[in-house]
Amino acid sequence: MTGVQPPVPALEPAFQVEVELGPLEDHGRTRAGHRRVVPILGGTIRGAFDGTILPGGADWQLVRDDGSIEIDGRYTGRSADGSLVYLHAVGVRSGSPDVLEALLRGEDVDPRSYYFRTAVTIESSSRPEFERSLYVASCIRDANRVRYVAYRVT
Template identity: 35%
Template sequence: MSAPLPPSLHFAFEARVACAPALRIGRGEREEVWFTPITGGTVEGPRLRGTVLPHGGDWSVTRANGTELDARYLLQADDGAVVDIRNRGFWVSTPEVEARVDAGDPVDESEFYYRTSAQFQTDAPQHEWLTRTVVVGVARPEPGFVCIRFHELA
């Protein structure tokens, strides 16, 4: 029996997702629910190029130990195909780092944990690979944007 094949990651594309200000929905005294509208953006990379459509948003639940994210929105490839993405993940940082991010200060990615796992739907044959591939994201905040580098897990 041979040794298991170790997993590897291959860069697929980066999405620069434009966001409107978050809306606090509220709930409970130990957590807060927020909705962040997605207003557009770009998709650039070797496996997918196009735009982020201004439809959808990110529902997040913030607790003392971090934030759980659940975003759903649409991408439109340069060839016209529409791709539905559901991107779930976690943001974990210290209150000090969070304050620096909120102020728009540059923060090194080693100072926070911002990771996602994406699932896609499309009937476009040229993008079918998205519907049958495990895709993980490494995200970073920028003023007005969330930038996510998506990688295929091989």
């Protein structure tokens, strides 16, 4: 099938997540870089499935020399039917130094003034259809929470 082009991916809205955050734990400079951990206290999932985010997850961040943050969020949701869903969000939050400092202080910042995107993968023994797709998310950082819309890549 020489000359056949691959399908062009599109994005379809899949679900929305709102994660409540605990106080930032600053570990300082480690062998991996400037490490910070942000505990996840709970939250909600709405859309392709509805549920709650369970306490106990966290975002294990690395702060780059330019102030950008490498996101590595791992947490568990419980869907309305009681089944567990593991979510893993990997991405980057970047912006000008003054905007990143304002976010760190917990100030309201227009989400168009910074870049905050993640790739989200899902594991679920009861919902295998979510394991067969890729998701990308556009995120907002509020003082004590992160909100995002995840889009399924078609």
